[in-house]
Amino acid sequence: MIFYDCATAPSPRRARMFIAEKGLEPERRDISIAQNQQLAPEFLAVNPQGTLPVLVTQKGLVLTENLAIAAYLEAIHPDPPLMGESATEKAEILQWSAICETRGGAPIAEVLRNSHPAMKGRALPGPQDVEQIPQLAERGRTRVTAFFDLLEQRLADRRYLGGARFSLADITGFVFVDFARVIRTRIPEKNTATSDWYDRIAARPSAAL
Amino acid sequence: MIFYDCATAPSPRRARMFIAEKGLEPERRDISIAQNQQLAPEFLAVNPQGTLPVLVTQKGLVLTENLAIAAYLEAIHPDPPLMGESATEKAEILQWSAICETRGGAPIAEVLRNSHPAMKGRALPGPQDVEQIPQLAERGRTRVTAFFDLLEQRLADRRYLGGARFSLADITGFVFVDFARVIRTRIPEKNTATSDWYDRIAARPSAAL
Numbered sequence: 346m347i348f349y350d351c352a353t354a355p356s357p358r359r360a361r362m363f364i365a366e367k368g369l370e371p372e373r374r375d376i377s378i379a380q381n382q383q384l385a386p387e388f389l390a391v392n393p394q395g396t397l398p399v400l401v402t403q404k405g406l407v408l409t410e411n412l413a414i415a416a417y418l419e420a421i422h423p424d425p426p427l428m429g430e431s432a433t434e435k436a437e438i439l440q441w442s443a444i445c446e447t448r449g450g451a452p453i454a455e456v457l458r459n460s461h462p463a464m465k466g467r468a469l470p471g472p473q474d475v476e477q478i479p480q481l482a483e484r485g486r487t488r489v490t491a492f493f494d495l496l497e498q499r500l501a502d503r504r505y506l507g508g509a510r511f512s513l514a515d516i517t518g519f520v521f522v523d524f525a526r527v528i529r530t531r532i533p534e535k536n537t538a539t540s541d542w543y544d545r546i547a548a549r550p551s552a553a554l
Numbered sequence: 555m556i557f558y559d560c561a562t563a564p565s566p567r568r569a570r571m572f573i574a575e576k577g578l579e580p581e582r583r584d585i586s587i588a589q590n591q592q593l594a595p596e597f598l599a600v601n602p603q604g605t606l607p608v609l610v611t612q613k614g615l616v617l618t619e620n621l622a623i624a625a626y627l628e629a630i631h632p633d634p635p636l637m638g639e640s641a642t643e644k645a646e647i648l649q650w651s652a653i654c655e656t657r658g659g660a661p662i663a664e665v666l667r668n669s670h671p672a673m674k675g676r677a678l679p680g681p682q683d684v685e686q687i688p689q690l691a692e693r694g695r696t697r698v699t700a701f702f703d704l705l706e707q708r709l710a711d712r713r714y715l716g717g718a719r720f721s722l723a724d725i726t727g728f729v730f731v732d733f734a735r736v737i738r739t740r741i742p743e744k745n746t747a748t749s750d751w752y753d754r755i756a757a758r759p760s761a762a763l
Binding site: 364402404406408409410411412413415416417420421429432433435436437439440443444468469473475476478480481483487488491 | 564611613616618619620621622623625626629630638640641642644645646648649652653677678682684685687689690693696697700
């Protein structure tokens with residue numbers, strides 16, 4: 346397997362954490378988004394969409410979506426289970442991974458890409474030029490606030506987002522909560538359940554990679 | 555089980571098709587988005603986010619995300635498999651379902667919600683008021699065009715989006731391709747592989763519900 350990673354971006358970090366939690370060590374190639382290597386012909390030959398992460402399996406299957414990478418690795422290396430074993434667990438884990446993506450990751454990226462000077466003309470990932478929309482950055486900030494409220498409610502009476510044990514949902518949530526620093530947003534001080542959860546995930550070796 | 559559905563919206567249609575393909579008949583309650591019933595106190599008591607679909611399981615688990623509903627039903631009713639059996643199949647199905655969501659469904663909704671007169675002040679789903687951003691509608695149109703190209707490439711040499719057999723990925727793709735009519739976009743005439751695939755899915759009884 347070859348894992349195309351980027352040390353500075355949240356999406357590849359999700360896959361990197363998942364791979365580490367599975368105890369796997371595929372060949373790793375770092376693609377620098379800062380240097381626009383994701384748009385170089387060599388990388389576009391692997392993934393024409395120019396996005397990261399990418400996992401190329403031993404059979405040459407090219408996986409470009411975090412959920413696909415997770416599902417593949419869960420199937421070939423079931424231990425430790427990170428996507429649940431019972432029907433309830435499987436559903437809750439995908440549910441909270443999806444919520445963290447659409448209500449957390451998406452608006453944070455929206456704020457960053459539509460407001461940061463370095464992202465001028467790069468308001469969407471991939472090879473095309475896309476102008477920033479400042480109004481969209483504003484809308485995104487409101488959504489990020491709502492996301493932090495939602496997390497706090499969810500974590501008030503459980504240790505992990507998916508339920509009793511650590512899972513893919515925590516990886517997704519943790520990576521996006523951490524990523525919120527790029528728009529100068531942190532866990533609100535009053536959200537103590539979220540802070541405790543965050544510290545618990547941050548202490549895992551996979552979070553330090 | 556209780557399935558909260560809405561006959562006119564694409565997200566609940568995905569769950570409705572999945573349920574029908576599994577041959578299940580949960581108690582169904584139709585929530586009219588046209589009449590704003592998704593924001594009525596009775597429904598917000600079920601799902602405070604005010605979004606559809608919702609599946610409430612026999613044990614009272616509230617599932618509000620399509621992938622969670624699918625994963626739950628796949629686990630308790632494995633036949634027919636709609637989320638794959640081999641590692642490769644599982645990965646390809648989640649991959650193409652994710653691609654259809656983020657590169658198809660999301661921009662189509664973006665165009666509709668930020669341009670349609672009926673969506674004024676309702677540019678995001680849920681209880682909050684959100685103003686339209688016309689520039690976002692424009693950006694969305696470009697992304698929808700790219701999505702149709704991507705589908706055509708994918709379907710050029712395979713019968714279904716996930717591979718050799720019908721799956722969740724086809725449901726996601728079909729529902730969003732169909733939904734594109736709300737922004738007056740159809741499968742381009744030259745995209746014959748996509749048209750053939752579309753006709754194949756449209757002929758399934760689940761597509762008529």
